Amino acid sequence: MKDTVLIADSNKLTRDTLKAILENEYNVIETENCKQVMHVIKEEYKNIRALMFDLPECICGNMDIFDELKKLGIFDSVPVFAICGLDERPLLNKYFEAGINDFLLKPFDGDIVLKRLRNFMSLYNNKRESEVLIREQTEDLKEKNRLLSETNDKIIELLGNVVEARNLESGKHIRRVKNFTRILANDIKEHYPKYGLTDKLVNDIVSASAMHDIGKILIPDSILLKPARLTEVEYEEMKTHTVKGSELLEGAREIWGEEYANICKDIALYHHERYDGNGYPYGLAGDEIPISAQIVAVADVYDALVTKRVYKEPVSPKVAYDMITNGQCGKFSDIMIECFKRQSDNLEKLLG
Known part of the structure; x- marks a missing residue:
């Protein structure tokens, strides 16, 4: 099937000459003036592979046509040639500024016209094929990233479940904390833009919340599983799970990247800090505590209570x-308390 070339020129001799040069290789559509161009293009948009214009008429008489063509993306999708005579060469800069790719000088040299047209059509065909390939590869990468993200989430949840298994808890605790975290994080995103939470950050915080207690894997069973109140020495040892968890997660930085690794570490290290400075391990106060850790802290406490x-x-x-x-x-921020109050009914619904 032949590619289609549109010729717009008020001079019939010019149109006939170009048609005679092109018609063996291309399907030619003619219009007498630029006013008809938009109608033809809208009807033949998917088929047209090159445009040839009498640009003095179009530019000087109706620049709106070029504005419309730009809106349609014509100049990005097909080559555009100016048809001009020797006396119009001084206007070529203006033609190029309007968006054309090349010019065809009258009287026409048939071989030159065909070579210029073939060269530009080949460039644009390659461009279209490249764009299709890039779109396909982009979609393929998106799908691979989606699958990788799902796999990553499953691995992270599995790690959290390993800790819960040692703690004689089921994996339901991890899932509940993640669900509580999502509700609270979305509330913060909606009502407190100062924290800069986005959908991606919310998803990262939810995913990372599964490892908030990963450090407990290094706590002795005699302390972790003790069915009675811990001694002061045992409690101090239990509190080290925050630092130990952070140190464990440092090893995953090269796998997960800086941003996600930092979120994981912040949650593991700081989810027992409290807003008034009476938490552990460092006694941070106020917004020294990352918002990710503040959110998970409330989610974790709520689940521990119920x-x-x-x-x-x-x-x-x-x-x-x-x-x-x-x-x-422990003291949570006023913002976290307001968030918890707004979402308390939704949190309770997740308990079944």
Whole structure:
């Protein structure tokens, strides 16, 4: 099937001459003036592979046509040639500024016309093929990244579940904390733009929350599984799970990249810090505590309160609500408390 070339020129002799040069290799469509161009292009848009214009008429008489062509993306998709005579050569700069690729000088040399047309059409065909290939490769990469992200999330959740298995907990704790984290993080994103949370950051925080207690894998069973109150020495040892978890996750930096690794480390290291500086391991206060860790801290405390642990029975969601909002579980920021209050019903629904 022949490629289509559109010729727009008010001079019939010019059109006939060009048609005679082109018609053995190309399907030729003619218009008498630029006013008809838009109608023809809209009808034949997918088929046209080159345009030849009497540009003095189009530029001087109707620049709007070129504005419309630019809006349609014609200049990016097919080569455009100016048809001009010797006396019009001084206007060539203006033609190029309008967006043309080349010019065809009258009287026409048939071989030159065909060579210029073939060269530009080959360039544009290669460009189109490259764009298609790039789009296909981009979609393929997106799909591979999606699958990689899903695999990464499963591995991360598996790591969290390993810790929970040692803690005689089921993997449900990890899933609940992730779900609580998503609700709270989305609320922060919506109501407090100063923290700069985006959909991607929310997803990263949710994923990383699965490893908030990864450091407990290095805590002795005699402490981790003790069904009674820990001694002061044992409690100090338990508190080291934050630093140990952060150190473990440092080894994954090259795999996960800086941003995600930092989120994971921040959550593992700081989710027991409290807004008034009375948390651990470093006694950070206020927004020295990363927002990711503040969010996971509330999610983790809420789940710890409403579920059974080896050392305690669960409390009701209402009691957990009062304990968190009254500061019995440590001081959270006013922003986190307001966030928790707004979402308390949604959090409770996740308990089943």
